[in-house]
Amino acid sequence: MRVVVDLTRCQGYAQCVFLAPDVFRLHGEESLLYTPAVADDQLDRVRQAVAACPVQAILLGDEVSTGGR
Template sequence: MKVIVDMDVCKDHGQCVFSAPEVFQINENGRLVYEAEPDESLRDAVEEAADVCPLQAITIEG
């Protein structure tokens, strides 16, 4: 599974962090950072994170 966040669209809401904290974090500058190739066991959480992104900036491939 590959996760792509369109950082031109992302506005650092951090809703994804609540759904999949293992994959998405807000860093000390308030910007989103994420793991691009998370473990398959986290798929449900990542799908949920993509659903709840207010800007719909998260794409999952594979």
């Protein structure tokens, strides 16, 4: 499964980092880094991170290929 973060929309709340630390991480105080290819064993955590993002900056799976929600 693929994940993409719209970094222009991301405000650095870091909810995704706490929910899926193997996929999302902070570099410094505000720079978000992430792994675009999500392993199957991380999907539940990533789905929780997508739902928790207050600015809806994370796209997962089919949303990535269609470019929208």
